[in-house]
Every structure is written in structure tokens, then in C-alpha cells.
Amino acid sequence: MTTSSSDQLTGELAKQQIERFVARFEPNYGYLACHCALPLVLTPELVNYIRVQFLLNQEVPWIAEADLLLSELCRPVGYELYAMTPAIRSHLLAQFETSEFQHKFGRNRLKSVAQLLMDYVTYLMGTHPPSRQGEFQAQQWAAMVYLDQHRTQAEEEIATALQGLVNRGKNGQAELARLQRLIQEFRPQLSQYDSLMKFAESLGMWLKGKIPPDASQSYGVHGVNLSLNPVTQLEGFPAMETFEFEVVTIGLGAGTEIELEPFEFEVTTIELKPTGWFRRKPELIINRHQQQAYGFTEDLGNGVELEMVAIPEGSFMMGSPETEQGHREEESPQHQVTVKSFLMGKYPVTQAQWQAVAALPQVNTELKPNPSYFKGENRPVERVSWYDAVEFCERLSQYTKRQYRLPSEAEWEYACRAGTTTPFHFGETITTDLANYHGNYTYGSGSKGKYAQETTPVGSFGVANEFGLYDMHGNVWEWCADHWHSNYEGAPTDGSAWEDESKNDNDNDNNWRLLRGGCWGNVPGSCRSGSRFIYVPALWHNVYTFGFRVVCGCAWTL
Incomplete structure (x- = not known):
């Protein structure tokens, strides 16, 4: 897909999301969304401030503030911090140029919103310590570029920040990518500043790992000399780390590089809205929004791919809190874990992928070519032991020259939660519209649903978590690398697998391993993010519920 067609698709998706938001509520909600599109980051306080200052006469109710922040137009980016995607912001801000908006609000309404935002950010900068000033600068620039009297100052400050980061070399690369992305967002307002835009384009090429043709050229922006010379002249400087850009290159050793490419996906969360008499009956509302992540595709041959x-x-x-429904002692005590970056299979390993790798040369043990009970190329492989899963990873590593393995238990739970603390990455409950489990049972305020009594093709529900992973709840249990421990006393805090050397030296098959995620036959409580299951590594082959997904243990940097 070309960049232009990709941009068109992203723009169309943004338009549809906005239309769904307005249709769900009322047209006046759209006015609030447009006014709140100017800030790069939203807080409940800021949304309230904008509504009170501009929309009290438009019959926009106070509840619209929460409805906006919790809708698919916004995504959480921190505690009580929300952001719209660039495509949604752009489409909403464009409404201020329409005759309808200008007739209703006047030709200068957007400038008025920008002035309010600038005053608001200036107030915050004056009431917070110097260590937090950087958090507000981009927000301030977002306002300044819309104000004629401040646009030149914004350009000068951006140019100064750019050159300062370039001079830092590798240490400033992540911040450079963020700033380059901001300049692209500000392009309609900064288009008159040709030098700044040209430098941003060269910077974008460099961040993709290419040397731009004008790398040695300098651009003067209000007395600031912008040049890529400080980084392009560093011998051996790796152009591999970036932040939310088109392609990220990561190194895995001599001759093994991976290009990470962005992909779009839909994330779903479940909201429980009180209804009925005394608001005691919760209504289950499924909210959807688009998200972007990065990944790569491994070619396994014969048209079979591993994403x-x-x-x-x-x-x-x-772990899970003791107050969580379904909590068990083995999920305690809760403890803080720091996990290094890694790559994980988008889906559980499928039967087609299993057959492709099982046909590769044996490393340690034999693999049955088609062990699954429920047949189907895109269904997850099942009836595989822990030893089978390890052999799969070793054959895949030998074939690709990259190190594949099972995830540690900490990596698995971190990847499943994807920043959430609720029982499921969907929220406080789960539904069979989103996952494959025993639907005759419920969790929390959820309702009964379907019971498939078999596996389903991977990704068939069409929704992922915030990291872009599918089927983390239900379908098949997934093997992890760790030995089983009955609780988390003494567990590693660095994300590594918790293995006991004495057990590794023991040749018998009674050294329990563990699985995560639940399966098609489990009650929903067993499919929680924190739920754990124990089993012997040498599987009895009448178990139709055990599968796995792989990890590539390569560190990468945003």
C-alpha cells in the first residue's frame, strides 16, 4: 500500500469514527469534539474548561465531557490523560473552515480556542516545577501555530529544539522522531516556513535509516542554523531506533536485520453503564477505537507467514488483587516487574505454521506433523506439549537465524494486560462476542453467551489489545517458559523466566510447567489476565486445549 493510499484509508477511518460518535449521541457532541481537537493531550479538567468557555449556549451537557474522553475518538495515554490520533484531530479541526461552523461560531473561533489553550498551558507552566516544563511545551506550540502573533516564536522554538536534539546524536533520536511527527501535524499552519518543512522532510528520511540527498545542506530559520551534519558524520552511527514512524530497523546481530512496519488494528473495551431503576442494572457497551503498532512478518515458506x-x-x-473475582493464592503477592522490549506472535501458533516448522530439520525431539484435534489451517495448534513447543522454537530459530523461544510468564502477562489493570484487557468483564470461552458461565456483570465447544480461527473476533495482540483471552492455553511456583514469593522482577536449575537437571517429566490465557472450554474467570494453570511438560495427547505463541527476544527501542 502506498503512503497516499494509506493516508486516505486512515483519513476515511477517522471520518467514520467521528460519524459514529455523533450518531451515537447528538450533533452538539460533535461541536465539543471539534473544540477539543486542538490540544495534543486532553484532561477532564481541560475538556470541562473548553465546554464551559465556548459551548454553554449550545446545549452540550456536562456528561458529554466523559462521553468524549471514553469514546473511540480518544485513547488513554496516561493517568487521566487522553489523546486523539492525528487523523481524527485533522478532520475535526477542518470543520472550523466550513461555512456551517463559521456561520455558527464566527471566522475566528479556532483562534479563540488556541488563545484559551495557550493561556491555560501558560498557567500550568507557572504552577508546576521546572522539571515538568517539557511536558507542556508541545501543547503550547499546538496553540501558538494558530495565532499570528505567536507563530514565528513557535517556529523559532521548534527549530532551536530540533538542532539541540540533532547535536545530542543518538541520545536525542527518540525525541527527534516525536518532534518531527509534531511538525508534520503542524504542517498546514507552518507551510509558509519552507526551510523548516524541508529540514523536517530530510530528518524523516534520516530517521528511516536513509541518508537524505541534502544531508549536508543547512537551513536558516530565524537565526537558527538547522543541519544534519552532526549525526550523518558520526562513523558507524546506527539509524535504527525511532518513535512512531513508517519503518523501524532493529539489529539482531551480524547479517540479521528486521524492518518493523506499522499496522492498524481495532481495540475494544467493555464499559458497564448503570441503567434501569436505581441504576442497578448494568448495560454492557462495547467501545471500539483504532490503534497502531509495529511488527514484522516472518516467511515460513509455501505462503505461510508468522506475524x-x-x-x-x-x-x-x-498478579491479581485479592479483591478480584476468581483470584487464587497462586496469583499473589502482586509485585512490580520491569520488562525489556521484545517481539511476540500476533496470534497463537496456527496449524499451518506448525506444519511448516515441523517439516524443518529436527533439533532435539520429533514433532508430529498434524497433532491438533480440531483441524483447520488457521486454527491454533493444540495437543502439543511444553517440549513440543520448545522444539518448535528451536527449529524456527535455526531456520531464521533469529532467537525464538517461549515467553516468560511475566512477559506473557505484561503483553496480555497491555497497560490495563482490570481482570481482562477488555475491562471488568468479558463477552463471547470478543473471545472464545465457555459462554454458559458469566464473570462480574457480564451476560451468558455462546459456547463453541471447539477452537476458533485465530483473530476471528477481529479485535486486539492495545499492543496489537489477538486471542490473549480464551481459545487455547499458552505455554510459558517458567517452572511452576505456587505463588510469587521470590519471583524475578526483571521479566525473566523463573526456572529452577535443579529441575532442569532432572530427567523425569513431573517438573511442572505453566500455561496462561484460558481456553475454549474454560469459565471466563480462568481466562483472566492474571490466571495461571499448571501441567506436566510431557502432555497427554488427549488434551485439546494447550497451544502457545512465540517470542523473539530481540530488544528494540522506540
Whole structure:
């Protein structure tokens, strides 16, 4: 897909999301969304401030503030922090140029919103310590570029920040990518500044790992000399790390490079809205929004591919609280774990992928070519032991020259939660519209649903978590690398697998391993993010519920 067609698709998706939002509520909600599209980051306080200052006469109710922030137009980016995608922001801001908006609000309404935002950010900068000023600068620039009297100052500040980051070399690369992305968002307002836009284009090429043809050229922007010379002249400088860009190149050793490419996917969350008498009966509302992540595709031959997703490093609280429905002692104590970045299979390993790898040369043990009970190329492979899964990874590693393995238990839970702390990455409950489990049972305020009594093709529900992973709840249990431990006392806090050397030296098959995620035959409580299951590594082949997904243990950087 070309860049232009990709942009058109992204723009059309944004338009449809906005139309669904307005149709779900009322046209006045659209006015609030447009006014809130100017800030790069939204807070409940800022949304309230905008509504009170501009829309009290438009019959926009106070509840619209929460409805906007919790809709598919916004995504959480921190505690009580929300952001719209560039495509949604662009489409909403364009409404201020329409005759309808200008007739209703006047020709200068967008400038008025920009001035309010600038005053608001200036107030925040004056009431917070210097260490937090950087958090507000981009928000301030977003307002300044719409104000004639401040646009030149914004350009000068952006140019100064750009050259300062270029001079930092590799240490400034992630921030450079963020700033380059901001300039692209500000392009309609900065288009008169030809030098700044040309430098941003060259910077974009460099961030993709290419040397731009004008790399040695300097651009003067209000006395600031912009040039890529400080980085392009560094011998051996790796052009591999970037932040939310078209392609990211990561190195795995001599001769093994991977290009990460962006992909779009739909994320779903479940909202429980009180209804009925005394608001005691919760209504289950499924909210959907588009998200972007990075990944690459491994060619297994004969048209079979393995899709891998980049999982960013981070920290999370592993385990479940004692107050969580379905909590068991082995999920305690909750503890903080810091996980390094890695790549994980977008789906559980399918039967087609299994057959492709099982045909490769044996490393340690034999693999049955088609062990699954429920047949289907795109269904997850099942009836595989822990040893089978390890052999699969070793054959795949030998074939690709990249190190594949099973995920550690901490990596699996971190990837499943994807920043959430609820029982499921969907939210407080689960539904058979989104996952394959025993639908005759319920969890929390959820309802009964379908019971398929078999596996379903991977990704068939069409929704992923915030990291871009599918089928993390239900379908098949997934093997992890760790030995089983009855609780988390003494567990590693660095995301590594918790293995006991004494058990590794023991040749018998009673050294329990563990699985995560639940399966098609489990009650929903067993499919929670924190749920754990124990089994012997040498599987009895009448178990139709055990599968796995792979990890490529390569670190990468946003």
C-alpha cells in the first residue's frame, strides 16, 4: 500500500469514527469534539474548561465531557490523560473552515480556542516545577501555530529544539522522531516556513535509516542554523531506533536485520453503564477505537507467514488483587516487574505454521506433523506439549537465524494486560462476542453467551489489545517458559523466566510447567489476565486445549 493510499484509508477511518460518535449521541457532541481537537493531550479538567468557555449556549451537557474522553475518538495515554490520533484531530479541526461552523461560531473561533489553550498551558507552566516544563511545551506550540502573533516564536522554538536534539546524536533520536511527527501535524499552519518543512522532510528520511540527498545542506530559520551534519558524520552511527514512524530497523546481530512496519488494528473495551431503576442494572457497551503498532512478518515458506508484534519495554503490577473475582493464592503477592522490549506472535501458533516448522530439520525431539484435534489451517495448534513447543522454537530459530523461544510468564502477562489493570484487557468483564470461552458461565456483570465447544480461527473476533495482540483471552492455553511456583514469593522482577536449575537437571517429566490465557472450554474467570494453570511438560495427547505463541527476544527501542 502506498503512503497516499494509506493516508486516505486512515483519513476515511477517522471520518467514520467521528460519524459514529455523533450518531451515537447528538450533533452538539460533535461541536465539543471539534473544540477539543486542538490540544495534543486532553484532561477532564481541560475538556470541562473548553465546554464551559465556548459551548454553554449550545446545549452540550456536562456528561458529554466523559462521553468524549471514553469514546473511540480518544485513547488513554496516561493517568487521566487522553489523546486523539492525528487523523481524527485533522478532520475535526477542518470543520472550523466550513461555512456551517463559521456561520455558527464566527471566522475566528479556532483562534479563540488556541488563545484559551495557550493561556491555560501558560498557567500550568507557572504552577508546576521546572522539571515538568517539557511536558507542556508541545501543547503550547499546538496553540501558538494558530495565532499570528505567536507563530514565528513557535517556529523559532521548534527549530532551536530540533538542532539541540540533532547535536545530542543518538541520545536525542527518540525525541527527534516525536518532534518531527509534531511538525508534520503542524504542517498546514507552518507551510509558509519552507526551510523548516524541508529540514523536517530530510530528518524523516534520516530517521528511516536513509541518508537524505541534502544531508549536508543547512537551513536558516530565524537565526537558527538547522543541519544534519552532526549525526550523518558520526562513523558507524546506527539509524535504527525511532518513535512512531513508517519503518523501524532493529539489529539482531551480524547479517540479521528486521524492518518493523506499522499496522492498524481495532481495540475494544467493555464499559458497564448503570441503567434501569436505581441504576442497578448494568448495560454492557462495547467501545471500539483504532490503534497502531509495529511488527514484522516472518516467511515460513509455501505462503505461510508468522506475524510478530513489537512490545515496548515497561513496568507493570504482576498478579491479581485479592479483591478480584476468581483470584487464587497462586496469583499473589502482586509485585512490580520491569520488562525489556521484545517481539511476540500476533496470534497463537496456527496449524499451518506448525506444519511448516515441523517439516524443518529436527533439533532435539520429533514433532508430529498434524497433532491438533480440531483441524483447520488457521486454527491454533493444540495437543502439543511444553517440549513440543520448545522444539518448535528451536527449529524456527535455526531456520531464521533469529532467537525464538517461549515467553516468560511475566512477559506473557505484561503483553496480555497491555497497560490495563482490570481482570481482562477488555475491562471488568468479558463477552463471547470478543473471545472464545465457555459462554454458559458469566464473570462480574457480564451476560451468558455462546459456547463453541471447539477452537476458533485465530483473530476471528477481529479485535486486539492495545499492543496489537489477538486471542490473549480464551481459545487455547499458552505455554510459558517458567517452572511452576505456587505463588510469587521470590519471583524475578526483571521479566525473566523463573526456572529452577535443579529441575532442569532432572530427567523425569513431573517438573511442572505453566500455561496462561484460558481456553475454549474454560469459565471466563480462568481466562483472566492474571490466571495461571499448571501441567506436566510431557502432555497427554488427549488434551485439546494447550497451544502457545512465540517470542523473539530481540530488544528494540522506540
